Amino acid sequence: xxxxxxxxxxxxxxxxxxxxxxxxxxxxxxxxxxxxxxxxxxxxxxxxxxxxxxxxxxxxxxxxxxxxxxxxxxxxxxxxxxxxxxxxxxxxxxxxxxxxxxxxxxxxxxxxxxxxxxxxxxxxxxxxxxxxxxxxxxxxxxxxxxxxxxxxxxxxxxxxxxxxxxxxxxxxxxxxxxxxxxxxxxxxxxxxxxxxxxxxxxxxxxxxxxxxxxxxxxxxxxxxxxxxxxxxxxxxxxxxxxxxxxxxxxxxxxxxxxxxxxxxxxxxxxxxxxxxxxxxxxxxxxxxxxxxxxxxxxxxxxxxxxxxxxxxxxxxxxxxxxxxxxxxxxxxxxxxxxxxxxxxxxxxxxxxxxxxxxxxxxxxxxxxxxxxxxxxxxxxxxxxxxxxxxxxxxxxxxxxxxxxxxxxxxxxxxxxxxxxxxxxxxxxxxxxxxxxxxxx
Amino acid sequence: xxxxxxxxxxxxxxxxxxxxxxxxxxxxxxxxxxxxxxxxxxxxxxxxxxxxxxxxxxxxxxxxxxxxxxxxxxxxxxxxxxxxxxxxxxxxxxxxxxxxxxxxxxxxxxxxxxxxxxxxxxxxxxxxxxxxxxxxxxxxxxxxxxxxxxxxxxxxxxxxxxxxxxxxxxxxxxxxxxxxxxxxxxxxxxxxxxxxxxxxxxxxxxxxxxxxxxxxxxxxxxxxxxxxxxxxxxxxxxxxxxxxxxxxxxxxxxxxxxxxxxxxxxxxxxxxxxxxxxxxxxxxxxxxxxxxxxxxxxxxxxxxxxxxxxxxxxxxxxxxxxxxxxxxxxxxxxxxxxxxxxxxxxxxxxxxxxxxxxxxxxxxxxxxxxxxxxxxxxxxxxxxxxxxxxxxxxxxxxxxxxxxxxxxxxxxxxxxxxxxxxxxxxxxxxxxxxxxxxxxxxxxxxxxxxxxxxxxxxxxxxxxxxxxxxxxxxxxxxxxxxxxxxxxxxxx
Numbered sequence: 001x002x003x004x005x006x007x008x009x010x011x012x013x014x015x016x017x018x019x020x021x022x023x024x025x026x027x028x029x030x031x032x033x034x035x036x037x038x039x040x041x042x043x044x045x046x047x048x049x050x051x052x053x054x055x056x057x058x059x060x061x062x063x064x065x066x067x068x069x070x071x072x073x074x075x076x077x078x079x080x081x082x083x084x085x086x087x088x089x090x091x092x093x094x095x096x097x098x099x100x101x102x103x104x105x106x107x108x109x110x111x112x113x114x115x116x117x118x119x120x121x122x123x124x125x126x127x128x129x130x131x132x133x134x135x136x137x138x139x140x141x142x143x144x145x146x147x148x149x150x151x152x153x154x155x156x157x158x159x160x161x162x163x164x165x166x167x168x169x170x171x172x173x174x175x176x177x178x179x180x181x182x183x184x185x186x187x188x189x190x191x192x193x194x195x196x197x198x199x200x201x202x203x204x205x206x207x208x209x210x211x212x213x214x215x216x217x218x219x220x221x222x223x224x225x226x227x228x229x230x231x232x233x234x235x236x237x238x239x240x241x242x243x244x245x246x247x248x249x250x251x252x253x254x255x256x257x258x259x260x261x262x263x264x265x266x267x268x269x270x271x272x273x274x275x276x277x278x279x280x281x282x283x284x285x286x287x288x289x290x291x292x293x294x295x296x297x298x299x300x301x302x303x304x305x306x307x308x309x310x311x312x313x314x315x316x317x318x319x320x321x322x323x324x325x326x327x328x329x330x331x332x333x334x335x336x337x338x339x340x341x342x343x344x345x346x347x348x349x350x351x352x353x354x355x356x357x358x359x360x361x362x363x364x365x366x367x368x369x370x371x372x373x374x375x376x377x378x379x380x381x382x383x384x385x386x387x388x389x390x391x392x393x394x395x396x397x398x399x400x401x402x403x404x405x406x407x408x409x410x411x412x413x414x415x416x417x418x419x420x421x422x423x424x425x426x427x428x429x430x431x432x433x434x435x436x437x438x439x440x
Numbered sequence: 441x442x443x444x445x446x447x448x449x450x451x452x453x454x455x456x457x458x459x460x461x462x463x464x465x466x467x468x469x470x471x472x473x474x475x476x477x478x479x480x481x482x483x484x485x486x487x488x489x490x491x492x493x494x495x496x497x498x499x500x501x502x503x504x505x506x507x508x509x510x511x512x513x514x515x516x517x518x519x520x521x522x523x524x525x526x527x528x529x530x531x532x533x534x535x536x537x538x539x540x541x542x543x544x545x546x547x548x549x550x551x552x553x554x555x556x557x558x559x560x561x562x563x564x565x566x567x568x569x570x571x572x573x574x575x576x577x578x579x580x581x582x583x584x585x586x587x588x589x590x591x592x593x594x595x596x597x598x599x600x601x602x603x604x605x606x607x608x609x610x611x612x613x614x615x616x617x618x619x620x621x622x623x624x625x626x627x628x629x630x631x632x633x634x635x636x637x638x639x640x641x642x643x644x645x646x647x648x649x650x651x652x653x654x655x656x657x658x659x660x661x662x663x664x665x666x667x668x669x670x671x672x673x674x675x676x677x678x679x680x681x682x683x684x685x686x687x688x689x690x691x692x693x694x695x696x697x698x699x700x701x702x703x704x705x706x707x708x709x710x711x712x713x714x715x716x717x718x719x720x721x722x723x724x725x726x727x728x729x730x731x732x733x734x735x736x737x738x739x740x741x742x743x744x745x746x747x748x749x750x751x752x753x754x755x756x757x758x759x760x761x762x763x764x765x766x767x768x769x770x771x772x773x774x775x776x777x778x779x780x781x782x783x784x785x786x787x788x789x790x791x792x793x794x795x796x797x798x799x800x801x802x803x804x805x806x807x808x809x810x811x812x813x814x815x816x817x818x819x820x821x822x823x824x825x826x827x828x829x830x831x832x833x834x835x836x837x838x839x840x841x842x843x844x845x846x847x848x849x850x851x852x853x854x855x856x857x858x859x860x861x862x863x864x865x866x867x868x869x870x871x872x873x874x875x876x877x878x879x880x881x882x883x884x885x886x887x888x889x890x891x892x893x894x895x896x897x898x899x900x901x902x903x904x905x906x907x908x909x910x911x912x913x914x915x916x917x918x919x920x921x922x923x924x925x926x927x928x929x930x931x932x
Contacts, residue, residue, distance in 0.1 A: 241448060244444060245441055245444040245445055245448060246441065248441065248443070248444055285477065285479070287478070287479065290479045291479065296479075299477075299479060299480075302466055302474055303474055303475065303477065303479075303480040303483055304483070305463065305466045305467050305474075306466055306467060306470070306471040306472075306473075306474035306475045306480075307471075307475055307480075307483050307487070308467055309467055309468070309471050310467065310468060319482070319483055319486050322482055322483065336463065336466070336467060340467060341463065341464065341467040341468055344463045344467065345460065345463070348456055348459060348460060348463075351456070352452075352453065352456050355449075355452055356449065359445060359448070359449045359452075362445055363442060363445055363446075368441070371441055371445070372441075375441075375445055375448065378452075379448070379452075382452045382455065382456075386452075386455045386456070386459065389459050389463075390458075390459060390462075393459065393462045393463055393466060394462070395458060395459060395462050
């Protein structure tokens with residue numbers, strides 16, 4: 001695929017400015033409305049938080065303008081609105097959490113900027129395939145290490161070093177995608193050739209498939225050792241998706257589905273907490289069970305969303321505090337309660353837009369690695385959003401993944417902004433001033 | 441790759457469509473069911489407390505029994521009961537911890553503005569951004585009669601019910617001890633919990649309404665029912681009956697005596713009229729045996745007594761416990777009990793509400809009107825939206841028999857056990873009751889039921905365990921003056 005010389009970037013810049021301003025207005029506006037709805041007055045922290053958002057968004061916009069001018073102008077603003085909406089909800093739930101979230105947003109935006117500046121061309125990453133892969137694997141499995149691993153809410157996903165507690169798997173997730181994109185891009189043809197196999201399903205030689213099996217096994221290890229259904233579902237899905245996209249062979253999809261089913265069945269049979277999650281998914285509203293731990297949470301989320309109805313109870317007017325974990329897993333339900341169907345659909349559409357832009361970036365990327373990278377990163381966002389919203393709304397059993405950009409959580413915000421930075425980079429192509437040919 | 445990526449994009453869209461469909465269900469199509477799920481009580485309460493709950497008024501349309509005031513707490517409105525404990529039986533309580541009772545519960549839809557008749561105004565309020573308001577419930581209670589009942593009963597444990605026979609409207613509904621619903625309406629949880637505990641731990645059970653929720657043996661007041669059965673069976677008020685000192689009961693060595701072991705005055709045979717006037721146990725036992733279990737049971741049930749404590753006989757705006765008289769089949773091998781039941785003991789059970797209903801049926805020429813506690817409901821702007829008019833429930837007596845029984849009951853008040861209920865210039869018909877209960881050694885319950893055709897009012901009173909007179913109590917001494925006080929209040 002060849003990429004034509006970029007058209008005049010100025011119209012895109014105009015759009016970018018407008019969208020960024022819109023994102024800022026919506027974010028600060030939502031936060032303002034929360035204050036008005038909750039207390040009837042403008043929040044006292046307006047200057048501080050408003051300032052952080054304004055400064056952050058403006059700086060990011062300028063950095064994008066300088067370092068990734070050809071990027072889709074909507075990519076950052078959409079993520080920005082999601083971040084702002086999430087922040088407003090968290091502020092509505094707790095001033096303390098809001099202060100922390102504001103800090104993490106600032107850090108996340110900083111990481112975004114640094115990534116964009118440090119990585120002028122996404123192909124730089126292509127050179128470090130195995131290093132990145134290994135690092136990602138280490139990060140994924142870090143919580144298993146005794147001494148620094150911590151189990152929170154049944155999942156051993158956290159690592160505590162000194163005063164800081166973070167989720168290395170969030171970062172590891174991004175690195176794994178980079179690894180996969182790089183590896184699969186290199187081995188694309190080799191993996192497309194099937195030499196051995198059964199019937200119409202043919203698979204390539206083991207040595208090429210090897211690292212993939214390792215990576216797949218890791219996802220199962222995450223499930224079994226760390227007890228995180230959501231993360232393992234995510235990794236597994238990413239592998240299968242990227243493998244299929246890279247090779248074009250539907251066989252991988254089929255095998256993937258079979259393996260997933262097998263893994264799910266195994267998990268169900270082996271773990272009582274998996275069985276519990278499935279039972280909660282199916283029977284959360286059962287009057288006998290509804291007050292039990294776990295069931296009540298999911299039931300409250302549904303009640304909250306139902307109370308919201310079409311237009312919601314109003315920011316600051318509902319009772320999202322009745323929903324457990326409203327700032328993390330169930331933040332979507334809290335949005336549903338206060339902003340109604342309009343709010344939840346808006347969030348979904350924002351994700352659709354974000355993923356759509358990512359896919360577009362993948363299709364327009366000038367190189368295989370870029371395409372696969374953008375595809376993988378978009379898939380992460382799409383699948384993660386689907387998994388958590390689906391879990392909260394009982395389309396699928398609930399798992400503990402966060403809603404990207406919206407949920408409270410430093411590790412999540414930082415890794416998602418890192419992910420966004422990479423997407424913006426691919427979308428834009430190499431930073432100007434490089435002088436290298438864009439064609440491989 | 442391109443083709444796969446495009447398909448992947450479509451797959452993602454499909455995933456999101458699935459989510460979209462589900463949230464549509466949760467937030468739109470299935471929202472009402474979810475919101476009303478009983479486990480969602482907290483949100484339902486919070487929603488309820490954001491409503492400017494409608495007022496409950498007495499029948500004078502001025503006295504406010506329950507109202508809503510804006511509050512600064514987490515719950516936006518506070519329920520207040522300006523009359524305190526006086527109307528507790530009728531209004532019930534409204535508590536965010538313990539829910540609702542009485543009219544607060546039964547008419548909740550009207551008080552919150554959710555009732556069908558109030559919806560137009562409720563929607564208008566919603567559109568105009570006004571807080572949700574409830575409609576006004578106008579009760580049938582007359583504040584003067586209610587005050588008179590409370591004052592007369594004083595600190596004796598018991599209940600008073602007054603019903604207007606021509607309409608069935610309940611004009612007084614009082615029980616002592618009573619409680620102040622304001623205590624349970626507080627928004628401070630610890631206060632409410634403490635008050636609830638105190639009320640429930642009180643051995644006198646202030647939250648149990650003696651007027652409508654408890655049951656006691658009616659004693660001689662039940663002779664009115666027995667009389668009705670006898671009259672319907674063809675016995676006139678002048679029919680004569682043997683008048684022994686003591687009645688030997690069939691199938692047993694037990695006997696029935698009169699009050700205090702006395703003879704009923706009038707000779708060796710007395711009329712039905714004379715027997716009721718002096719409340720003659722011996723004669724009424726005979727009457728009961730003569731009429732027979734089947735007709736006696738049928739008559740009792742026709743007045744609203746039920747065969748058991750469960751099941752509904754007469755509908756009423758708030759929950760109440762109807763009187764009990766067993767099915768005829770119960771007496772198949774229990775002939776002596778027929779005699780004892782005829783004088784209001786054995787398995788007979790009643791409360792002031794039940795006996796007031798008997799009285800109003802007699803007063804209303806034999807037609808028993810359905811009791812009503814609510815006269816009308818108004819919308820948020822004060823316009824009447826529903827008018828609950830009088831409704832006939834049944835015809836336990838023929839007009840001729842009712843007239844005869846009325847005469848007998850006038851006799852009770854003029855020359856019999858009920859003289860304490862006389863009011864100069866007013867015709868009063870009544871019946872006393874002094875009911876044994878438990879082992880028979882406890883102080884009896886003092887009863888009085890009456891009506892005045894002049895005043896169009898029927899009243900029934902029970903004073904538990906004899907009230908201030910204890911074991912010396914009789915219905916005539918303890919309960920009749922209370923009923924008279926209520927009638928006098930109506931006479932003003």
